[in-house]
Amino acid sequence: MNNFMQGYRWRILSLLFFITTVNYIDRQVVSFTIIDEDFQRDIMNIPDGTPITEQDQIQYDRVKGWIDSAFKVAYAIGFVVTGWFIDRVGTRKGFASAITLWNIAAIGTGFAGSISSLLSMRFILGLGEAGNFPSSIKSVAEWFPKKERAFATGIFNAGTNVGVILCALFVPWLIIHTGWQSSFIITGAIGFILLVFWLKVYKKPENHTKISAEELEHIHSDQEEASSATGSKISWGKLFRYKQTWAFALGKFFTDCVWTLFLFWLPSFFNENQTLEQNLDLKSIGLPFIIIYLVSDVGSIFYGWLSSKFIQMGWSINKARKFTMLICGLTVLPIFFASLTTSLITAIVLLSIATAAHQGFSANLYSIASDMFPKRAVASVVGIGGLFGAVSGALLTASTGYIISFAGYLPVFMYASIAYLIALAVIHVLVPKLEIAKLN
Numbered sequence: 001m002n003n004f005m006q007g008y009r010w011r012i013l014s015l016l017f018f019i020t021t022v023n024y025i026d027r028q029v030v031s032f033t034i035i036d037e038d039f040q041r042d043i044m045n046i047p048d049g050t051p052i053t054e055q056d057q058i059q060y061d062r063v064k065g066w067i068d069s070a071f072k073v074a075y076a077i078g079f080v081v082t083g084w085f086i087d088r089v090g091t092r093k094g095f096a097s098a099i100t101l102w103n104i105a106a107i108g109t110g111f112a113g114s115i116s117s118l119l120s121m122r123f124i125l126g127l128g129e130a131g132n133f134p135s136s137i138k139s140v141a142e143w144f145p146k147k148e149r150a151f152a153t154g155i156f157n158a159g160t161n162v163g164v165i166l167c168a169l170f171v172p173w174l175i176i177h178t179g180w181q182s183s184f185i186i187t188g189a190i191g192f193i194l195l196v197f198w199l200k201v202y203k204k205p206e207n208h209t210k211i212s213a214e215e216l217e218h219i220h221s222d223q224e225e226a227s228s229a230t231g232s233k234i235s236w237g238k239l240f241r242y243k244q245t246w247a248f249a250l251g252k253f254f255t256d257c258v259w260t261l262f263l264f265w266l267p268s269f270f271n272e273n274q275t276l277e278q279n280l281d282l283k284s285i286g287l288p289f290i291i292i293y294l295v296s297d298v299g300s301i302f303y304g305w306l307s308s309k310f311i312q313m314g315w316s317i318n319k320a321r322k323f324t325m326l327i328c329g330l331t332v333l334p335i336f337f338a339s340l341t342t343s344l345i346t347a348i349v350l351l352s353i354a355t356a357a358h359q360g361f362s363a364n365l366y367s368i369a370s371d372m373f374p375k376r377a378v379a380s381v382v383g384i385g386g387l388f389g390a391v392s393g394a395l396l397t398a399s400t401g402y403i404i405s406f407a408g409y410l411p412v413f414m415y416a417s418i419a420y421l422i423a424l425a426v427i428h429v430l431v432p433k434l435e436i437a438k439l440n
Contacts, residue, residue: 007215008208009143009152015194015201016136016156019099022191023132024163026106026125027071029183031264032171034064035271036282039180043115058405061268063115065401068264070119071126072394076387078130083383084236086131087376091138092202094379098131099195106188110181126390133366133386138379141370143205145221147311149370150321154304154363161293161300161359164263168289172282234377234439236384244372244437245381247430249388251365254423256389257396258416259358265400266292266351269409270344277342288348295352296359303328303360307367317371318434321364322424328361329420336417339409354416361420368427373437 033039037052040060046052086094105124112118136156144152167187174183205211205219239245270280270288280288303324310320335354338347369381396412403411 007218008211009205009215009219012139012143012202013152013156015197016139017159017162019095019191019194019198020132020136020156020159021163021166022187022194023102023129024160025167025187026102026191027129028164028167028263029106029171029187030067030109030122031267032167032282032285033175033180033183034067035267035285036175036180039175042113042180043118045114061401061405063401064264064268065398066115066119067122068260069394069398070122071129072260072390072397074123074126075130076126076390076394078127079134079383079386079390080236081127081383082131083134083380083386086134086138086379086383091135091142091204091379092199095131095135095139095202096195096199098128098135099191099198100128102128102131103188103191103195104128106191107185108188110184110188130383130386130390134379134382137366137369137382138375139202141375141378143219145219146317146371147308149308150304150324150364150367151301151308152304153366154300154302154360157304157359157363157366158297158300161297161355164293165290165297168286168293172286176282234380236380238439239377239380239384242437242439243430244435245384247427248365248369248372248381248385250426250430251368251423252385252389253392254419254426255358255361255365256386257392258419259355259362260393260397261400261412261416262351262355262358264397265409265412270347273339273409275340275342275408276344276347278344280344288344291348292352292355296355299328299356300359300363303357304363304367306360307364318432321368321371321434322428325361325364325420325424325427328357328364329424331357332420333417336410336413339413357420361423365423365427368431368434371434371436372431374439377437377439 040046040052041048044056044060044063046056082094082098085097102125105121105128109118109121109125112121137153140149140152140156171183171187174186205216266289267285270276270285272279307320307324310323311317315323332354335350338350338354341347341350366382369385370378373381400412
């Protein structure tokens with residue numbers, strides 16, 4: 001099957017895209033809700049009519065860090081379990097379990113009435129949502145040959161941006177007109193619809209009745225994969241012996257926290273950053289987020305396509321992936337200026353470019369996991385990387401509230417500028433040729 005984007009595998013990819021979109025809707029709702037005054041009063045137990053003092057606001061900035069840290073800590077713990085679980089029970093059952101758990105927690109957040117109950121729901125949400133990327137990357141490894149994986153990953157990974165865009169379009173309206181509680185309940189319920197589709201549609205290619213023999217041959221065209229796709233399961237402990245595991249995990253550690261910063265703190269950045277000449281509220285914040293994450297979507301797909309195009313041109317996988325990641329890393333460098341400029345438009349432009357580059361870097365980083373490991377170990381490796389990324393995200397998110405109280409947004413934006421080049425340098429030192437791990 002030589003025609004571009006024809007075949008059943010692209011239907012599977014479309015489903016992964018929509019599930020990832022809902023995954024990010026459920027996690028992103030809170031970043032818009034936290035700038036709602038009614039939400040702040042309910043969670044902080046501040047009575048209506050009582051002025052919110054400067055001390056209340058300082059404490060609330062710290063609580064915002066706790067909110068996302070609760071999610072990220074659970075996200076890290078979830079990765080310890082989900083990658084291992086998915087590799088053992090299979091992608092279909094493993095992903096279905098994760099989708100069920102995170103949507104229950106998403107709906108439950110709408111009934112939170114205190115800091116402790118909110119943190120509990122965010123914790124459970126993190127446990128469930130940890131299953132999305134190990135499942136999706138493993139699905140791509142099962143359904144796509146290596147030369148198509150970065151592009152396929154870029155497409156489903158674009159669902160993260162669509163999720164943020166949909167939140168920016170609809171969540172502020174829901175909060176203003178129906179209250180902050182409904183924003184969690186309505187968005188959380190959508191995921192159960194996709195769960196039905198997942199259970200109905202997904203099987204491994206070799207077990208699927210709707211795939212042609214020609215497409216199946218195309219999927220299994222990687223000879224080195226064909227010889228290593230079967231065999232005994234590999235434990236996490238053994239995976240840590242391989243430098244390939246550390247290359248992927250440290251790449252996630254240095255960069256995932258920046259994406260966390262963008263996702264969780266940007267509404268607050270636009271709402272309260274005194275450097276900007278104009279601050280945004282729930283009525284005006286939607287358009288900038290639509291612009292930023294539309295551009296980010298383009299970056300996810302473009303940079304995924306770019307490395308796949310390089311491979312089709314005859315470049316080695318190693319050169320194609322790393323050169324694309326280098327372009328992304330260089331593109332992010334100016335992001336620190338977004339915390340210094342007074343121009344809202346300049347900040348939006350810089351953030352758009354940086355988030356697009358992050359998504360391109362991420363698509364290629366995920367792809368090197370399936371480049372270096374056989375399909376039977378991919379979900380576990382992605383789980384390990386997700387653990388490292390979630391830990392760094394929890395650390396940065398928890399500290400950001402304190403950092404901005406004393407020094408503003410510049411320190412965290414300065415780290416964001418150099419994070420991707422640091423990650424790429426570490427990856428290149430550990431795996432200079434992206435060598436395939438020789439698993440016993």
